[in-house]
Amino acid sequence: MGAIHVSGLEKSYGAVDAVDGMEFTVERGELYGFLGPNGAGKTTTIRVLTGQIEPDSGEVSVLETDPTTDPIETRRRVGILPEQESPPSFLTPREYLEFVGEVRDLDAERVAERTDRWAERLGFESKLDTLHTDLSRGQQQKVMIAQAFLHEPDVVFIDEPLANLDPLVQEQVKRFLVSYAAGDNAVFVSTHNIDVAEEICTRVGIVANGQLVTEQSVADDGADESLLEVFLDRVEGEDARDTPTLEQLDT
Amino acid sequence: MTGETTDPTAPTSPNRSGSGLSTRRLLAILFREEWRMHTELFGGWRFALFPFVIAALAVGGSVALVETGTAPGTVVVGLHVLAAGFGLYSGTAGFAGSDMLENVFGRLSLLLSSSTTLPLSRRRLLGVFLLKDALFYGVAFVLPMALGGAVAEGLSATTPLSVALFWGSLFLVFAVGMTTTVAAIAIRTRGAPPWSIGLAIGLAAVGSWALEAGAVLRRVLVPIEGTAIGAGGLAAATLVVAAGSLLLYDPTYGRPSRTATDRFARLSAALPVADSPLVTKSLLDLARSSGGVWKPFVSSTILLALVAALVGVVDSITGVAPAPGIFFGGVLGLSAFTTYNWLTQFDSLEAYLAYPVSIADVFRAKRTAFILVGAPTAAVPYLAAVVWFDTTPLDAVVGAILLAGYALYYYGLTVFIAGFDPNEFLFDAVRFATFTVGVAVALVPTLVAGFVVVPPSVELAAVLVLGGLVMGAVGIVLSSRAGPRWDARYRTE
Numbered sequence: 001m002g003a004i005h006v007s008g009l010e011k012s013y014g015a016v017d018a019v020d021g022m023e024f025t026v027e028r029g030e031l032y033g034f035l036g037p038n039g040a041g042k043t044t045t046i047r048v049l050t051g052q053i054e055p056d057s058g059e060v061s062v063l064e065t066d067p068t069t070d071p072i073e074t075r076r077r078v079g080i081l082p083e084q085e086s087p088p089s090f091l092t093p094r095e096y097l098e099f100v101g102e103v104r105d106l107d108a109e110r111v112a113e114r115t116d117r118w119a120e121r122l123g124f125e126s127k128l129d130t131l132h133t134d135l136s137r138g139q140q141q142k143v144m145i146a147q148a149f150l151h152e153p154d155v156v157f158i159d160e161p162l163a164n165l166d167p168l169v170q171e172q173v174k175r176f177l178v179s180y181a182a183g184d185n186a187v188f189v190s191t192h193n194i195d196v197a198e199e200i201c202t203r204v205g206i207v208a209n210g211q212l213v214t215e216q217s218v219a220d221d222g223a224d225e226s227l228l229e230v231f232l233d234r235v236e237g238e239d240a241r242d243t244p245t246l247e248q249l250d251t
Numbered sequence: 252m253t254g255e256t257t258d259p260t261a262p263t264s265p266n267r268s269g270s271g272l273s274t275r276r277l278l279a280i281l282f283r284e285e286w287r288m289h290t291e292l293f294g295g296w297r298f299a300l301f302p303f304v305i306a307a308l309a310v311g312g313s314v315a316l317v318e319t320g321t322a323p324g325t326v327v328v329g330l331h332v333l334a335a336g337f338g339l340y341s342g343t344a345g346f347a348g349s350d351m352l353e354n355v356f357g358r359l360s361l362l363l364s365s366s367t368t369l370p371l372s373r374r375r376l377l378g379v380f381l382l383k384d385a386l387f388y389g390v391a392f393v394l395p396m397a398l399g400g401a402v403a404e405g406l407s408a409t410t411p412l413s414v415a416l417f418w419g420s421l422f423l424v425f426a427v428g429m430t431t432t433v434a435a436i437a438i439r440t441r442g443a444p445p446w447s448i449g450l451a452i453g454l455a456a457v458g459s460w461a462l463e464a465g466a467v468l469r470r471v472l473v474p475i476e477g478t479a480i481g482a483g484g485l486a487a488a489t490l491v492v493a494a495g496s497l498l499l500y501d502p503t504y505g506r507p508s509r510t511a512t513d514r515f516a517r518l519s520a521a522l523p524v525a526d527s528p529l530v531t532k533s534l535l536d537l538a539r540s541s542g543g544v545w546k547p548f549v550s551s552t553i554l555l556a557l558v559a560a561l562v563g564v565v566d567s568i569t570g571v572a573p574a575p576g577i578f579f580g581g582v583l584g585l586s587a588f589t590t591y592n593w594l595t596q597f598d599s600l601e602a603y604l605a606y607p608v609s610i611a612d613v614f615r616a617k618r619t620a621f622i623l624v625g626a627p628t629a630a631v632p633y634l635a636a637v638v639w640f641d642t643t644p645l646d647a648v649v650g651a652i653l654l655a656g657y658a659l660y661y662y663g664l665t666v667f668i669a670g671f672d673p674n675e676f677l678f679d680a681v682r683f684a685t686f687t688v689g690v691a692v693a694l695v696p697t698l699v700a701g702f703v704v705v706p707p708s709v710e711l712a713a714v715l716v717l718g719g720l721v722m723g724a725v726g727i728v729l730s731s732r733a734g735p736r737w738d739a740r741y742r743t744e
Contacts, residue, residue, distance in 0.1 A: 013744070052604040054742045071742075076607035090539035090597065091532060095515035102519060102528035103606045131539065133597075134508040147605075 002027045003155050003186035004049065009058035011044050011210075018044040020210035022058070026188060026203075028154070031181035033197035033218070034190040035227075036207030037235060042190040043083050045207075046157050049188075050080050063155055076104065079148035083159035083190075089132040093124060093143045096132055100147045111150065118146035121176070122169055137164040145173065155186045162196060174200045198227045208235045272371070274379055281383040300680030302395045308687065309399025317403055320571075324476075326403040330396055331473045332557070334421040338428020341388055373502035381493075385429055389422045397421055400475075420475035423486055427472065430493045437496040440504035511539060529608065529616030530623070536597050537624065547628040550589035555632040558582045559639070575640035576650025577701035577715060581694055583629050583636075584657030588665050590625040591617070592673045600671040600741065610741060611734025614666065618730050621662055629658050649712045649719075656719030656726070657693055663729030664689045670737045693722050 002025040009022040019041040026032040034042050047053045049062055051071020060067055067074040089096060094115060101111030119125040122142040127135055132143065141164045148156055161177065162170045178200050181187040191197055197204050198218055204227060205215045213234040216227065225233070289298045313326050397418035401410055435448050459468060474482035519531040538544050558579060566572040594617060603613050633654050637647045665673050668682050668689075675682070697715065704711045 047604075050604070052601075052742070053744060072607045072609055075605070080605040082602070082605050089532070090511075090536045091515060092511050092513065094513050095511075095535070098513075098515045098519075099528050099532050100606065102516075103608060108516060129510045129513070131509045131511060 003030075003063060004032075004188060005059070005061045006045070006049070007059040009045065009048065009060060010056045011041075011048060011053070012056060017210050019048070019055070022207075022210065022212055024205050024212050024215065026186050028184050028186050029181060030202050031177055031187045031189065031200055033201035033204035034188060034207060035192075035194065035197050035204050035231060037192070040207040041210040042207055043159060044210075046080075046083075046159060046188070046190055049074075050078060050157055051075055077153060077155065079151065079153040079156040081144055081148040081156070081158040081161065091132055092129050093119070093132060093135070093139075093146075094128045096143060097147060097150060100150050104151045106151055114150055115146070118149070121172065122146065138166060138169075141165055142169065149180070153185070155188065156180070157188045157190075159190045160193075161189055161191070162193070194228050194231055206231055206234050274375075277371075277376070277379050278383055281380060282387065285383060285387055297679050297681050301683065302391050304680045304684050304687075305392060306395035306398045309396045310402050313399040313403040323403040323405075327400050327475065328469065328473055329561070330400050330403075330421060331424050334393055334396060334425040335428040335472065336553075337388070337392065338425040338430075339432050341384055341425075341429050341432075374497060374500060377500070377502070378497045381429065381433060385426055389425060393421050393425050394418050417475055420473070420482070423474050423482060423489070424472055426489050426493075427485065430489050430496065434492055434496040434499075437500040440501040441499060509539075524619050526608075526612055526616040526619065529603075529613060530619045533594055533598070533617060533620040534623065537594055537620075540597055544624070546593050547586070547590040547624055548631070550593070551583060551586035551628050551632050554583060554586055554589075555579070555636060559636065562640075571702060572705065573698070573701040574642075574646045574650075574705045574707050575636055576642045576646035576648070577653060577697060577707060578650075579633055579636040579640075580650030580653035580719075581657055581697040581701065583633050584654050584661050585690070585694075586629050586632075587621070587625055587658040587661040588673060590628050591621055591662055591665055594620055594624065595671050595673060598671065600737070604741075609734070610738035614730065614734035614737070617666070618662070625658060625662070629654055643706045645709070645712055646706050649707060649715050652716050653697065653719040656721070656723030657697075659726035660693060660722035660729075661690060661726070663726030663733070666733040667729040667736065670733065670740075693718075 004024075004026040006022050006024050009019050010017070011019040022041065022045055034045070036042050044053070048055045049060055049067055051067035051074045054068055062074050063077045065074045065077060091099060097115045097118075098108070098111055101108065115128070116125075119128055122145065124135075124139055124142050127139050132140065135143070145161065148158065158177075161173055165173060174196070177187050177189070181202070189197070189201065201218050203215060203217050205212050207213065214230065216230055218227065309330070313330075316326050317323055397414050400417040400421070401413040404413060407413075435452075438448060439445065459465070470477045471481065471485060474485060515528075515531055515535065518534065519527045522530055524530055537546070540546075542549070562573060562575070562578065600610060600613060603610070633650065636642075637650070642650070664686060668686055669675060697718070700707070700711060700715065707715070
């Protein structure tokens with residue numbers, strides 16, 4: 001069984017089928033891109049995989065835990081960078097990472113050492129003692145990235161990893177994600193950004209209307225179609241290729 | 252081609268002032284957003300019913316007070332105090348100077364933040380926003396309150412006219428309250444430190460008390476008891492201060508980034524409780540948000556002042572003074588609601604779902620934080636009341652037990668019904684009515700007992716102590732069940 005396994009997953013909100021028979025597997029060592037337009041079911045899938053909500057039906061497992069029946073154990077083993085903005089915390093980044101470290105039962109010295117390392121890597125050393133609520137969105141995103149990796153999990157779920165980051169930090173984060181996945185971990189990235197998915201992912205699953213419509217290995221240099229072309233074909237059909245609209249791209 | 256060029260970013264450009272959108276149109280859009288926000292959050296009919304719940308409470312409360320001997324004039328004054336207090340609270344909603352607005356309202360109101368992306372003057376947008384709030388709450392909240400005042404003075408053929416006049420009177424003091432807050436925030440944006448504003452308010456209150464200006468204030472702030480000229484003067488003064496405040500308000504005001512010494516690890520280690528990191532986060536969020544740890548104290552002190560004034564008024568009219576321990580113990584337990592509200596003001600349950608903690612863990616931690624903050628918050632005003640009113644030892648002990656038990660009960664009730672969003676009570680008719688009934692079940696018999704048997708007999712004291720302990724136990728059960736209840740709701744949404 002892979003690091004992440006999803007079979008026949010269904011989840012609806014009232015009359016809306018958010019996820020409708022999702023199937024895929026992600027292995028260790030993969031940086032898996034979950035690509036799709038707004039409302040395709042990406043965030044709902046991540047919320048099920050991290051035990052935040054229960055599915056209507058289907059099987060899911062993450063690192064051989066069942067997030068439906070044991071969500072705490074799943075969340076203990078994985079890292080999560082949620083889609084929604086972090087709440088307005090009045091902790092400083094240093095204190096917030098101490099909080100995450102304590103909640104995850106990490107040794108305080110190790111947390112301090114990793115905090116310094118992440119602050120240096122993402123360039124928020126000078127903001128370590130500034131209240132989180134007073135940081136810019138970009139700085140807040142950096143802190144949230146740090147918390148997702150603080151316990152060096154085997155699997156990380158990331159919703160839009162590069163949101164609000166400046167180009168230099170984006171490059172650093174992209175390189176880090178690639179190297180992290182290569183270290184026998186699985187990184188699951190949900191994104192709208194086709195270029196980013198094409199650049200860093202080893203494999204991409206394209207989602208539309210709550211279903212996985214196709215998967216493509218990005219490393220396949222001999223592919224006839226670009227990822228953008230595949231996306232437009234599978235999401236809206238051939239017609240969309242000629243006249244891509246903002247609604248379709250949504251990047 | 253005329254060769255003229257315009258710079259759309261120039262401050263003098265007409266496009267930047269938002270003159271393309273009429274005030275009437277802007278007001279209509281803001282009204283629509285307000286309505287949709289409430290109906291989306293609470294469900295249309297649950298919000299639409301809310302004014303009827305307010306009306307029922309106002310009428311029911313007024314009738315009960317008058318029937319039990321309270322002078323109609325006292326009820327009228329009480330309703331005006333409530334309207335002014337609600338106005339003071341509502342005034343914070345239009346300005347981005349407070350944490351609450353930046354962090355809570357900012358996420359809800361697209362239009363409020365649109366001055367940063369659209370050619371709309373922020374000062375004008377805020378002015379219209381406040382006008383919308385005044386009209387919206389004036390109809391949804393203040394109008395139903397007016398029914399209570401009209402009933403207190405007795406029904407007759409002219410009751411509709413009485414309701415209209417009463418509404419005008421209440422709306423005027425509501426506007427005074429809003430304007431006062433707006434003026435304070437406008438002064439703050441010009442660099443005045445918060446302590447100086449607080450000092451000025453405190454000095455004004457002390458001065459009024461020292462000069463025995465209560466009668467004068469009553470004539471001014473209860474317009475329906477005064478002359479038309481007086482009411483007109485108050486309305487004109489309110490308009491002038493409101494307009495002046497908007498002119499004074501600095502839309503570019505921004506608080507500098509705040510830093511803090513690392514206190515998390517030490518505080519968390521010092522707390523000998525389960526879930527100490529979650530508790531520590533709650534405590535630090537409370538202590539560092541605007542108003543700091545004093546917020547809950549201010550809320551409970553306001554409650555103390557209102558109840559003390561009510562006791563004084565009833566005593567002066569009827570000659571009957573309640574047993575102060577029982578009376579204050581029962582009522583001050585209500586500070587549990589405001590304390591819990593402050594503890595959840597800057598928090599989101601969903602955010603905790605990124606960590607290996609359950610929703611039940613989060614609720615348990617909130618209860619611990621509530622006890623740590625709520626105990627002194629309720630105890631200090633209670634002790635002040637006990638000393639001030641020269642309470643008998645038995646009454647004081649019974650009141651203390653009632654205070655602890657009822658505070659736990661009100662807390663449990665709040666958490667069970669409203670989960671992590673206690674302030675949403677204000678707009679959800681079903682939740683608000685359930686909470687009100689739950690409070691009344693404990694409080695009304697206690698207050699009646701406190702008035703009837705003074706000082707309390709040993710038998711009554713024993714019954715009340717037992718009642719306090721039972722209600723406290725009920726509160727613990729309710730708060731323990733809140734975690735699983737809300738966990739199930741969130742996970743199966």
